[in-house]
Amino acid sequence: MKAPPFEWHRPATLAEAVASLAAVAPQDGRVLAGGQSLLPAMALRVARPPHLVDINGIAELGELRVEDNALRIGALVRHAAFHRPVAHGPLGALMAGVVRHIAHWPIRTRGSFGGSLCHADPASEWPLVAVVLGATMQAVSLRGDRLIDGPAFLRGPLETALAPDEILRAVTLPLLPADAHWGFEEVARRAGDFAQAMALVVLRMDAIGRVAEARIGIGGVEAVPRRLAAVEALVNGRLPSATLVEEAGRAAAAACDPMEDAPYRRALVRAVVSRALASAAMPQALAA
Amino acid sequence: MSEDRSLARRVNCVVNGTAQAAEVSVRRTLADYLRQDLGLTGTHLGCEHGVCGACTVLVDGRAVRSCLMLAVQAEGCAVTTVEGIAPDVVTLHPLQTAFAKHHALQCGFCTPGMLTTLLEFLEEVPAPTAEEIRIVISGNLCRCTGYEPIVAATLEAAAVMRGGA
Structure with a gap:
């Protein structure tokens, strides 16, 4: 099908976009970023925004840079920008590892990092990355800029903390220290399909090889991605082992609250958390 | 603001090396613009919501779904469709060969999208493995299962293209 009629606004600057959105937001006007979720939703007539504020012409939203020990990602940076590491060290490698799971190549050339966060699909990968890595979202409206952290930004499936007249401007991810280890695992029925469960694990080890700090999050299972404090507490201070990997998977399955197919999703959570932890903690052991 | 409120816009772009200018409805997809306004029916439409991959074209060298891009968003862009892949009317591109x-x-419906997707991929990954190729075409459905x-x-085209043929 074709999208229903709409008026199309093409601001050239962020200031114009903010003004344009403020004018049309009361009539359900929406921001059009990469369009890889909104345009299909319009073609299927499940979304019928009468106004689109198209931000694709705004150069500053496509900027990607490292500053103040953080990666600042303009909201319109395309997924494909992360195919190769965009930052030195573990963060660039982590992003390049995760991006391969996002849809398909010709979707990644157009779909955007900020659009994925604003769409807030529970099965999307970037929201999980944002929550686990402690991202900060920078939103802008006629009222000015404000900063929102990852967990506060994601309110529920397809729901964020953005007001109807606010535009996501950029997302800041703290760089990971050089000695951080990470693992990402996802289960989807087909390559590029929506995730049924995914886990991201980031670890720092102490001098004798115990886990000093674990960050363990799951996505695609609950309404929003979430760090599992109980599993992190279980892993902290322990030496990585096959037993610990198994225990962590079981604890994650018990700690999660799936939206649907609970027994199956719990089994998937157990598998992806175990695998992500194993790949973060002991890649050599896995290969053996 | 009067211009902003209109439902149609003028779009200027270069398609397969030829400059095009037209007034199009803002809700017209790039795919429909190529097929219906320009008569370039080599770009196929299967699902019209980004799943099947048949409508994939190159916009400024990047493979994109032309059903998930508005024609007006191609303003100032260079678009290459399957009709523009071959170097001239008697020579096929090595990938086509x-x-x-x-x-x-077999039926050819998925072929334009396969070719355009693979062209950008081979630019970025000139010596891919069979597994990498399978993954990159995972978003292009071939109902003949070919x-x-x-x-x-x-794999053969990649080798030919690396050889500068």
Whole structure:
């Protein structure tokens, strides 16, 4: 099908976009970023925004840079920008590892990092990355800029903390220290399909090889991605082992609250958390 | 603001090397613009919501779904469709030659999207493995299930293209 009629606004600057959105937001006007979720939703007539504020012409939203020990990602940076590491060290490698799971190549050339966060699909990968890595979202409206952290930004499936007249401007991810280890695992029925469960694990080890700090999050299972404090507490201070990997998977399955197919999703959570932890903690052991 | 409120816009872009200018409805997809306004029906429309991959074209060298892009968003862009892949009317692109040789198309419906997706991929990954090729075409549905010859053709084309042929 074709999208229903709409008026199309093409601001050239962020200031114009903010003004344009403020004018049309009361009539359900929406921001059009990469369009890889909104345009299909319009073609299927499940979304019928009468106004689109198209931000694709705004150069500053496509900027990607490292500053103040953080990666600042303009909201319109395309997924494909992360195919190769965009930052030195573990963060660039982590992003390049995760991006391969996002849809398909010709979707990644157009779909955007900020659009994925604003769409807030529970099965999307970037929201999980944002929550686990402690991202900060920078939103802008006629009222000015404000900063929102990852967990506060994601309110529920397809729901964020953005007001109807606010535009996501950029997302800041703290760089990971050089000695951080990470693992990402996802289960989807087909390559590029929506995730049924995914886990991201980031670890720092102490001098004798115990886990000093674990960050363990799951996505695609609950309404929003979430760090599992109980599993992190279980892993902290322990030496990585096959037993610990198994225990962590079981604890994650018990700690999660799936939206649907609970027994199956719990089994998937157990598998992806175990695998992500194993790949973060002991890649050599896995290969053996 | 009067211009902003209109439902149609003028769009200027270059399609397969030829400058095009037209007044189009803002809700017209790039795919419909190519097919209906320009008569370039080599770009196929299967699902019209980004799943099947048949409508994939190159916009400024990047493979994109032309059903998930508005025609007005192509303003100032260079678009290449399957009609613009071959260097001239009597010579096929090496990827097209390999597709023909390996019988990598049966009904041909998915072929334009396969070719455009693979062209950008081979620019970025000139020496891919069969597994990498399978992953990159995972977003292009072939209902004849001819994936094996498509992978074989791509491997051969990649070798030819690396050789500067």
